[in-house]
Amino acid sequence: MTNEQLVWPSERIDLDAATRWVASACGDGAGVPEVLQVKRWGVTARFGCVVLKASFTPMFPQVTPIHALLERIVPEGGPRLIASEMVDGQLWTLFENLEGSTAEELGTAEALAATARELARVQAAVAKLDLTGLPALEVRRVPSLLLEDDLSDLPAESIQWLNDAQPSLQEDADALAEIPPSLDHPDMNGGNAIIRDDGRVVLIDWEEATVGCPLFSLDRLLSDAHELNAVGDVLNAYLEAFGEVEPEQVHRAMRLVPLKLAHEFRAYARALDLQNPHTRLTTLLLELVKRRLATDPLDVWLSDLFEG
Numbered sequence: 001m002t003n004e005q006l007v008w009p010s011e012r013i014d015l016d017a018a019t020r021w022v023a024s025a026c027g028d029g030a031g032v033p034e035v036l037q038v039k040r041w042g043v044t045a046r047f048g049c050v051v052l053k054a055s056f057t058p059m060f061p062q063v064t065p066i067h068a069l070l071e072r073i074v075p076e077g078g079p080r081l082i083a084s085e086m087v088d089g090q091l092w093t094l095f096e097n098l099e100g101s102t103a104e105e106l107g108t109a110e111a112l113a114a115t116a117r118e119l120a121r122v123q124a125a126v127a128k129l130d131l132t133g134l135p136a137l138e139v140r141r142v143p144s145l146l147l148e149d150d151l152s153d154l155p156a157e158s159i160q161w162l163n164d165a166q167p168s169l170q171e172d173a174d175a176l177a178e179i180p181p182s183l184d185h186p187d188m189n190g191g192n193a194i195i196r197d198d199g200r201v202v203l204i205d206w207e208e209a210t211v212g213c214p215l216f217s218l219d220r221l222l223s224d225a226h227e228l229n230a231v232g233d234v235l236n237a238y239l240e241a242f243g244e245v246e247p248e249q250v251h252r253a254m255r256l257v258p259l260k261l262a263h264e265f266r267a268y269a270r271a272l273d274l275q276n277p278h279t280r281l282t283t284l285l286l287e288l289v290k291r292r293l294a295t296d297p298l299d300v301w302l303s304d305l306f307e308g
Helices: 015-026 063-071 109-126 139-144 156-164 166-176 214-227 231-242 247-271 279-294 302-307
Strands: 034-039 042-047 050-055 081-087 090-096 182-184 193-195 201-203 210-212
Touching (some): 015 050, 109 193, 109 201, 156 279, 182 214, 214 231, 214 302
16 A cells, blocks of 8 residues: 655654664764655655665564675675664664665566576575574465465465465475575565666565575566566576576476465564455465466466456
8 A cells, every 4th residue: 555645754754853863873963854655654765865665564674684694795785784773662663775786677677587586696695594583485385375374355266276285385395495595585576676886686675574485586586587588588587697596496386486475465564564465466466376286387377367
């Protein structure tokens, strides 16, 4: 639920207090903010050379340890985290502002391929680090995640299908468990990749990442590539940079990832006190799993189902 007017949400967060906090963290004046995004969960605003994210509902407290990991990669795996603090029950984080165009703004297959290479580089490097203490999802749990939830809002036939599909889905999960866990970025799309003037790609919005199967992060990115008829080129760029991953493992991940996303969306809805636990979206994601089990998983995307 994005607020298209992009006005500061004064009823939720005092602008003067936020401005003082930014100035204190930067050691300089903060100036007038440019509001970039307002959602039910919080606000994102640019204060000169820094970006503030203030979460009214702090659902991603792992932001500090995740960025500590990303800073250990050379070159760094994300934007520099300047400050992070709980303020009156809200999580405020401050990042460096990165100049450049997003891969989405550039709108080319080459920009998405560069994004895929950077994603693979970061994930391969992170997989070698100590990930203890970060929120994690063991890939073998993914097939049954939804069945552990209250699914009384879903059609009975959808629940029955998911029960019947468990053996095939579990086979995929067991095979993916052979891949070393890394950071799974659940919103890795062209809008979250900034192409700098020197050509380097910097991936942003790592706050929602958890430790899990790295191939799950490809779903949104390959969906963007699908719109440009470039799925093969973008996937090859990722596989070449990551190494030791076969296309069949990507197929397995694409069959499972809608189940993980459905579980996350429903959890987010409840955390935000929404009565609707994303019933229609969950049903569509189950349909996506069903179709990906029946055909080439790289031939069907959630965007196709929304249009259908």
